Amino acid sequence: MMRRQSLVALIFVAPFLVIFGAYTLIPTILAAVISVTDITTMGLRNPFDAAFVGIANFTRILRDPIFLQSMRTTLVVVVTAVPLTMALGLALAIALNKPIRHFRGIFRGGFYLPVVVNMVAIGVIWKYAFSDQGLINSGLESWGMSAPNWLGDPHWALPTVIALGVWRNFGFCMVLFLAGLQTIPEDLYEAAKVDGASRWQSFMGITLPMLRPTTLLVSILMTIFFLQVFDEPYVLTGGGPLNTTTSVALYTYKQFSFGNINLASAASFLLLLVVGAITALQLIVLRPKN
């Protein structure tokens, strides 16, 4: 019985083994190998002609001012977009959990919509709205406000890209926080009320501590997401002006499109390390108690 099931099970899991092997396992090994060679896209025809260069690719990109700038840009995106996205998501979740009783479905669905739509399409729309004489600026000017060149000005391009990232993700945070809020027992709030606690006090004393696991999960998911930010800058600015919106993922893509797959792999590898470290942290910190 057991042996027959083993054979059947092998057939059942075969599709996963094939796809996992070809698209996760082998690529992970390849990524490590390529990043220590001098291979380029041109050299892929005769891959064994490539020479081992040790950590030269890593030292090269770490001396590339554009890569350093892309790390700085990615860091700025993470430290601004993650808290903003989470704060918006949490505020909406709290509002839609109890105080708002009517049209809940519409509100939740509407705020979640940006999560499921295509970023290239949305990027084109934002470009149209935020272009020099576009909808946003005509709106601002009609209110008598000054209108910057959002996507062309090195000071405004990154904030605009970040705004798109926040727009895309806060609904996702909202949904996870809503799920977290629903696990908090109502009696806790009742008891606090009896003890004369204000709403602010019950928020600080009950809601936030009880939400801790959710908050941790959301913050790590968002950090991992924004570390890999690519679609938003690719579509809105292509990484410009003056490389101010080139993220690490976009830098990797550019090196790849120049044919420098060795440098692209080295950059990906560094990103993979950071993402891997944060994921490991997630597993350690969020591991269920039992």
Add this chain to the structure above:
Amino acid sequence: MTGATSSRRFETALLYAVIAVGLAITLLPFLWVASGSLRSTGEIMRNPGAWFPERLTIENFVALFERHRFLGYLINSSLVSVLTVLTNVGFGAMVGYALGKLEFRGKRLVYAAVLCALMVPLSALFVPQFIVTVKLGLANSLFGVAAPMLLTPISIFIFRQYVISVPDELLEAARLDGAGEFRVFAQFVLPMCRPALATIAVMSFLASWNNFLWPLIIAQDEGVYTLPVGLAVASRAANRTEFGLLLAGAVVILLPVLILFLVLQRQFAMGFAGQGVK
């Protein structure tokens, strides 16, 4: 007391107003794309900042399909998405069932591999995945565009979590009646797990339809562009006079997802939970 209630009421009304305004702002891009795609090129050039069309026209949509190759992109995107949904539902169920209900050697190892694959960010592996695809002879083919998405670990995970709740006694009874493993799977397990299959279908459709980085890398020839790649390439080449056309392209990408979202809210809601475990 009445003072407290009325101030409470005022607060609630204010909250509704704030949330409603927030929702309106959140959904503004959909208003922009609807109005912009229906403006003529001449109108956009004359007055780029107008929020509403002076005259409605579908010339952008006509141009999109007649003068540009968006019909081809639409067909490519549809084929890739249909293939991805079918393989994720079929294979996801098979692997998920094996991991949830069958006993075999190496089961823990396979499950660990699924969890690992869940955590590896695909955007960090696109270079070696590109090489693998080239070496498999799939570069510049629709199959190559679909390849990394054919079976996502989240599909396996969702089915496994669901199938575990199916009582073992039912499966044993079917086996005692002489049903083979494949019949047990096809006739008993699949029909009982329809909600999980629907969730997998919706999530893999979204993942495939919205995928951008991978198709951008692997589709070098216009003949295999998907809609997002075609739109992104057009958008980088275009100047602002072509906004009407680009916005019409955006509508073509957004509309199927919007319709699905309205029709299948339940499956989307289950998808959140699945993503949450990630």
